[in-house]
Amino acid sequence: MKREDIKHWIPIVIIALLIFVSYLIIKDYIVALVASAILAFLVMPVYKWLNKKMPSWLAASICIAVVILIIVIPVIMTVLLVMLELSTYLSSDLILQIIRKISSIDLINWAGFNLTTIRNEVATIIVNYLGDLTARIPHLIISLLILIIAMFYLLRDWDSIIKRMKKYIPSENKEKVSKDIAQITRSVVYGSLLIALIQFVISLVGFWLLGFQYSLIFATLIAIFAFLPALGPIIIWVPAAIISFIQGEYFVAIGVVILGLILTLYTDTILRAKLSVKGTQVHPVTMIVGIVGGIILFGILGFVIGPLILSYTLTLLEDLIDN
Structure with a gap:
């Protein structure tokens, strides 16, 4: 050499x-x-x-x-x-x-x-x-x-940190890429994280008022599945209603169904649409892979970090291919 x-x-x-x-x-x-x-x-x-x-x-x-x-x-x-x-x-x-x-x-x-x-x-x-x-x-x-x-x-x-970071974006379309990244962040943070928190609070209060056993576990599971629009809270509240029905707690079962419909029809559909950024929905596959990999790598915060990192990477790769 x-x-x-x-x-x-x-x-x-x-x-x-x-x-x-x-x-x-x-x-x-x-x-x-x-x-x-x-x-x-x-x-x-x-x-x-x-x-x-x-x-x-x-x-x-x-x-x-x-x-x-x-x-x-x-x-x-x-x-x-x-x-x-x-x-x-x-x-x-x-x-x-x-x-x-x-x-x-x-x-x-x-x-x-x-x-x-x-x-x-x-x-x-x-x-x-x-x-x-x-x-x-x-x-x-x-x-x-x-x-x-x-x-x-x-x-x-x-503002100064964002301005400095834009210099390191490897693209001629710095403004477009930075705008896409900001929209993805809003979509995940406001469209998923905030929805998960809202659904957790509503389901926890609802389960507690109904006297449902292990309300904290099921409310937490509902918050977790709130990150997956393709599945949502229905995958948790339906089994919860079935468990209550099997145990002979019919009033609780009916209450869980009503609570689940509120979660599914309002918070998971109407509210999510209002909070999400138009045209910047993260693909469900990206969310699922990001969540699973994120949890393995980062622990509990992987629910948010994983999808964000994957989405950022895909955005940068897409821009690289376009150029």
Whole structure:
């Protein structure tokens, strides 16, 4: 190799090493950083409205306080309570009855599914997760501090950050690509995340008023499937109504059906159409693959991060092919 070639490669190797070391430094807090960006985007309209009436630091601080109280703390508490409720649910007589009935189906036996083993493995994972929680508290506190600090500066310097990032878009159509990315983000954050939160609150309150058992688990499942427009809450509330009917709780079953119709016809159809950006619906396949892969890679926030990253990648590839 010529000396000129070596000189050419040295800066590239140094930059690659710096990027790799930087990744090692932030890898444990990538989820917190991405979450701060998503939450900042979510409350940006509120921040801009407040910023007209007060200093930017105060507007950002108020937005962060609201996000922590209304979103972050409830989400953390919900995850913990769902884990506890799920561990109880898996050992309940109802789930054991369901497993016995399903296991008696010839097709299930032929396929080699052992539902009892699956139930035991899921229960073990939950117990281990709850057991490791104490050891994770310092990491959770640091992640929360990083989220707060990152969110503060993202809110305050959002316009300048976006302007700087546009320089790195590898395209002649920078404005079009950045506009497409912004619309995709709005579609996922407002059209899916916000719908999921609304459906979670409505279903949780509804299940609780009806006296439905394990309301938190089913409300959480409804929120999860809200990210999949092709399926939606119907895939959860129908089994919930059937379970109530089998148990002889006919009033609860009818109430669950009414609640499910409200969720399906209003929040999942009318409200989603109002909140979504016209012409920028993320394809259901992209959503499904993004959610599954995102959960594996990023954990619970993968529901949002996965579809966003996949959609951004497809947008950039489409622009690259067009050019």
